[in-house]
Every structure is written in C-alpha cells, then in structure tokens.
Amino acid sequence: MSNLARLQQQFVAFLQGQPSEFSKLVSKQAPVPTRTRLGIYQNAYHMRLRETIDNDHPVLGAYLGDELYDLLVQKYIELYPSKVKSLRYFCDGIPQLLAEVKPFSAHLILSSLAAFERILLSAFDAKDQNVITIDKLASLPPEQWPVMNLIFHPSVRIFQEQINAVETWQALKGEMKPPAPLKREYPVFWLVWRNQERLTEFRHVSAPEYVLFNHFQQGGDFGSGCELLSEYFNVDDVPVKAVQFLQMWINSGLIVDIPQ
Amino acid sequence: MINDHFLGFGLGLRIPHFEDVLTTDHNVEWFEILSENFMVDGGKPRYYLEQIAERFPLVMHGVAMSIGSTTPLDMTYLNNLKKLMGDVKPRWISDHLCFTQANDVNSHDLLPLPYTEDAINHVADRIKQVQDHIGQQMLIENVSSYLTYKESGMTEWEFYNEVCQRADCFMLLDINNIYVSARNHQFDANDYLNAIDPKRVRQIHLAGHTDYGDYVIDTHDHDVCDPVWDLYRNAVKRFGAVSTMIERDDDIPAFSVLNKELDIAREIATQEIPDLSQWKQGK
Numbered sequence: 001m002s003n004l005a006r007l008q009q010q011f012v013a014f015l016q017g018q019p020s021e022f023s024k025l026v027s028k029q030a031p032v033p034t035r036t037r038l039g040i041y042q043n044a045y046h047m048r049l050r051e052t053i054d055n056d057h058p059v060l061g062a063y064l065g066d067e068l069y070d071l072l073v074q075k076y077i078e079l080y081p082s083k084v085k086s087l088r089y090f091c092d093g094i095p096q097l098l099a100e101v102k103p104f105s106a107h108l109i110l111s112s113l114a115a116f117e118r119i120l121l122s123a124f125d126a127k128d129q130n131v132i133t134i135d136k137l138a139s140l141p142p143e144q145w146p147v148m149n150l151i152f153h154p155s156v157r158i159f160q161e162q163i164n165a166v167e168t169w170q171a172l173k174g175e176m177k178p179p180a181p182l183k184r185e186y187p188v189f190w191l192v193w194r195n196q197e198r199l200t201e202f203r204h205v206s207a208p209e210y211v212l213f214n215h216f217q218q219g220g221d222f223g224s225g226c227e228l229l230s231e232y233f234n235v236d237d238v239p240v241k242a243v244q245f246l247q248m249w250i251n252s253g254l255i256v257d258i259p260q
Numbered sequence: 261m262i263n264d265h266f267l268g269f270g271l272g273l274r275i276p277h278f279e280d281v282l283t284t285d286h287n288v289e290w291f292e293i294l295s296e297n298f299m300v301d302g303g304k305p306r307y308y309l310e311q312i313a314e315r316f317p318l319v320m321h322g323v324a325m326s327i328g329s330t331t332p333l334d335m336t337y338l339n340n341l342k343k344l345m346g347d348v349k350p351r352w353i354s355d356h357l358c359f360t361q362a363n364d365v366n367s368h369d370l371l372p373l374p375y376t377e378d379a380i381n382h383v384a385d386r387i388k389q390v391q392d393h394i395g396q397q398m399l400i401e402n403v404s405s406y407l408t409y410k411e412s413g414m415t416e417w418e419f420y421n422e423v424c425q426r427a428d429c430f431m432l433l434d435i436n437n438i439y440v441s442a443r444n445h446q447f448d449a450n451d452y453l454n455a456i457d458p459k460r461v462r463q464i465h466l467a468g469h470t471d472y473g474d475y476v477i478d479t480h481d482h483d484v485c486d487p488v489w490d491l492y493r494n495a496v497k498r499f500g501a502v503s504t505m506i507e508r509d510d511d512i513p514a515f516s517v518l519n520k521e522l523d524i525a526r527e528i529a530t531q532e533i534p535d536l537s538q539w540k541q542g543k
Contacts, residue, residue: 005330008362027408037407082366085324086296128302198304
C-alpha cells in the first residue's frame with residue numbers, strides 16, 4: 001500500500017473514531033495544538049452528517065426528544081457511515097436502524113415514522129413528466145377501455161403502515177401532541193405524490209383503491225382491474241367505481257399516459 | 261486585462277434565492293451550482309435550474325469527485341456529472357484539490373493531501389482521466405486546511421501549481437481559502453498569490469469564515485472580511501479580471517444583501533481595471 005493510501009485510510013478511520021495512527025502523520029504547528037487541529041476535522045465530519053439528519057428528519061427528531069435523538073445520531077453515524085457521494089441519500093438507512101437497534105427497535109412507530117419522512121423526500125425530487133388531463137380518458141374509444149393500462153407519474157408512491165405513523169407525523173408537523181402508537185389490524189395505505197405545483201401531497205387510500213392502483217402499477221389492464229373490484233362492490237357498481245378512481249387520479253395529476 | 265473567459269460577477273445558486281434570481285431586478289451576471297445538489301431526477305430544484313440556465317451563464321462546482329483518493333475514480337459519479345453537464349451546458353466545471361473518500365466511506369469534507377511528488381503524479385493523472393472522460397478541461401480549487409503532514413516537502417502553492425501544470429487544467433482560486441490556510445499555517449497569503457501561474461486562473465471564489473483567534477475555520481456563514489477583500493484586490497492586480505463570485509452556505513442572507521456584497525467585488529475590480537466599467541457580457 002502506498003503512503004498516500006495509508007494516510008487517507010488513517011485519516012478517515014480517525015474521523016470515524018476508529019483506532020488510527022493518523023495523529024503521528026501530522027506536523028506540530030504552534031500555537032495551535034495538533035489535538036485542536038484534528039478536532040476541527042472530526043467536528044466537521046460529525047456536524048455535517050448531523051445536519052443532514054436534522055434536515056431530513058425534523059418530525060422524527062421532535063418525536064424522539066433531545067436525548068434519544070442524540071443517541072440516534074450517534075448510532076447512525078457509527079453504524080451507517082456514508083457510502084454515498086450525495087448527502088441526499090445519507091439517511092436512507094435510518095428506518096432500518098430504528099427497526100433493528102435497541103432501544104429504538106422496541107417502538108415500531110419510530111421506523112415507520114422515519115420511512116414516511118423518507119418517502120416524502122423521494123417524491124420531492126422524482127423525475128418530472130407531463131401528466132394527462134381528463135380529455136384523454138374521455139376520447140378513448142369504448143372498445144379500448146378493457147385493455148387500457150395506466151402509467152403513473154414517477155413521483156407516485158404508496159406508503160404502507162402497520163402503525164399510525166402518518167397520523168403521528170401530521171400531529172407533530174402541526175406542533176400538536178402525537179397520538180399514542182396504535183398498531184393497525186390491517187395495513188393502511190397512503191398515496192404520496194408531487195403535484196403540479198411541485199409540492200408533495202399525500203392522502204389515505206381505501207382498500208379497493210389500493211387494489212386497483214397496485215393492479216395498474218403492475219401493468220394490469222382496466223378489464224381485469226374491474227374484476228378485482230368486484231370483491232368490494234356490487235358487480236353493477238364496479239365500472240362506475242373504477243372510473244371514479246381513474247378520474248380522481250387524473251385530476252390529481254397522477255397519470256402520465258394511458259397506453260393501450 | 262480582462263480574462264478571455266470572464267463572465268463578470270456571480271453568486272453560488274442557493275435554494276432560498278431561486279425565485280429572486282428569476283423574478284427580481286439584479287445585476288448578478290452568472291451563477292455557480294453545486295453539481296451534487298442537482299444530480300436528482302426532477303422536482304423543484306431541477307425545475308428552477310432549467311429556467312435559470314436559460315437566462316444566465318452557469319458553471320458547475322462539485323464537492324464529491326475525490327480527485328485525490330487512491331481508490332479508483334467513481335465512474336457512476338462521473339457519468340452522472342457528464343449527464344448533468346449535458347443538461348446544464350455549463351461554461352466549465354470544477355472540483356477540489358483534496359480527497360473525500362477512503363475505506364469505502366465518504367467524509368463529505370474536503371480533506372487535504374500531502375504535498376509530495378507522489379501525490380502530484382497521482383492527482384494530475386486522475387484529473388487527466390476526468391478531463392478525457394468529460395471531454396474538456398476542468399478547474400481545480402485550493403481548499404482550506406487546518407493541518408499539515410510531516411511528509412509534505414513543498415508549499416501548498418508549489419503543489420497546486422505543479423498539479424495544474426502537469427494535468428493541464430485550470431485553477432479556481434479561492435481567496436478566502438488562501439487567507440484561512442495562511443492564518444492556520446502562518447504563511448503570507450500574498451506569497452501564495454504571487455506564486456500562482458496567472459494564465460491558469462479562470463475563476464475566483466470569495467467567502468466568509470469564522471475567526472477563533474489562533475485559528476480560522478472556513479464556514480461560509482459570514483460576510484467576506486476586509487483582509488480577504490484586500491487579498492482579492494491583490495489578486496485582481498495580478499490576474500486581471502477573472503470571473504468572481506461569492507459562496508454562502510450557512511446563515512444565508514436575502515438575495516439583495518448578497519448582491520450588495522457582490523458590488524464590493526465589482527467595485528474593487530473596476531478600481532483596478534478601469535476598462536471593466538465598459539465591459540458587458542457577450543461583447
């Protein structure tokens with residue numbers, strides 16, 4: 001290994017607080033002690049990563065309180081050193097840490113809350129694409145309806161919760177007392193997307209809406225989607241309900257194409 | 261003397277100023293974007309970037325190339341950079357004379373290199389590889405530093421000149437970084453300026469720092485201080501009119517406030533180069 005490679009490895013190991021001989025490679029320069037000079041780099045390393053967590057997870061931070069939040073920051077920087085060039089992605093492992101590492105793992109709400117904050121961020125800078133208007137649906141020949149597919153906007157995501165994470169997020173965002181954690185008997189689904197004003201929005205979706213959405217996401221067509229809805233509605237009502245979902249999605253700017 | 265590639269006086273483009281850049285009257289002539297902030301698929305930052313790129317000259321400035329690392333160049337990053345260059349059409353791109361990655365960990369900090377012959381060869385080779393990949397010459401910026409290595413056998417400016425000479429790249433000279441390092445290592449900042457090869461300087465950065473008495477930290481959260489303005493005046497005397505901008509990354513003031521600060525740079529440059537008052541972008 002070259003001297004340069006060794007120096008770089010020792011420097012980064014030092015920043016991470018791992019065993020390192022780095023200080024032996026550094027010149028003494030009065031009047032500032034070497035310890036102070038090294039400390040500037042170590043502080044900067046931790047501060048920059050901490051600021052990234054602060055910016056990405058303000059609601060999680062409010063929920064945890066100062067002491068637990070400090071512990072999270074310390075553990076995350078220690079256990080999940082940055083493997084990414086852009087700090088935009090540094091916090092992607094936070095939901096996993098919260099799910100796996102004590103004392104956080106004892107509280108399912110924490111991982112779910114963090115995952116919701118991350119899904120909001122990922123919708124924020126997803127790819128841009130023009131959306132269709134309701135006219136496109138109206139102009140579709142009747143014979144093409146059964147084989148119609150949908151392409152959703154790249155920002156559209158589904159957040160699935162097993163515990164009341166979104167309700168908790170909303171309360172904390174509004175600076176109100178969060179509800180007690182409540183495990184869901186069945187998964188609850190939320191639709192997340194970036195609207196035409198480039199603001200991130202989300203809303204609850206019912207079970208049939210989720211089933212139809214998921215069907216289209218997987219490339220299913222309108223005809224077979226209607227069959228799935230017959231599990232939830234009278235057969236006579238299914239086409240109307242399905243069209244209502246489509247209209248709602250188009251009007252919300254969720255659809256970019258209707259390929260046949 | 262007005263540098264051939266002179267763009268005028270610019271600012272680092274920051275999120276709180278997106279609307280002001282497009283909707284207010286101002287005399288900022290160009291903007292520098294942080295490349296990594298726009299390596300995303302879409303959304304608000306890319307929406308504004310597209311509009312700003314249509315109206316103002318842009319340059320791209322990176323913090324993550326890690327040109328000094330001993331691990332292989334990150335080709336995914338370089339491909340993303342090239343793709344962004346295709347979208348933005350910057351006048352040029354730049355990154356720092358440092359390393360930011362080792363042990364498969366990114367420090368997200370600009371870590372100094374030892375000033376050795378080995379490091380010169382290593383970095384110059386990598387800059388050449390990057391330039392071959394992107395198909396154009398790039399700019400390399402001097403960083404602030406808080407320590408020196410026992411094995412360094414030359415001054416920072418000798419190292420910087422030699423790297424740029426061997427790589428045949430340009431310099432992005434950060435005047436504040438020279439000041440910060442001069443204070444931290446007790447050398448004369450003018451010795452640094454006077455040793456720099458004038459024909460390689462294509463851009464100048466100005467910024468603020470935090471002064472702790474015995475040492476100074478490059479924080480980009482203060483106004484440019486008087487000693488840095490003095491140094492800038494000397495830089496203009498030596499290098500002529502070089503595209504100059506202010507970087508502000510923390511405690512970011514209103515766009516109009518930064519405009520006024522930029523007027524100080526404009527005034528200093530015009531005092532030293534009277535022809536500049538007649539200069540107009542595009543002429």
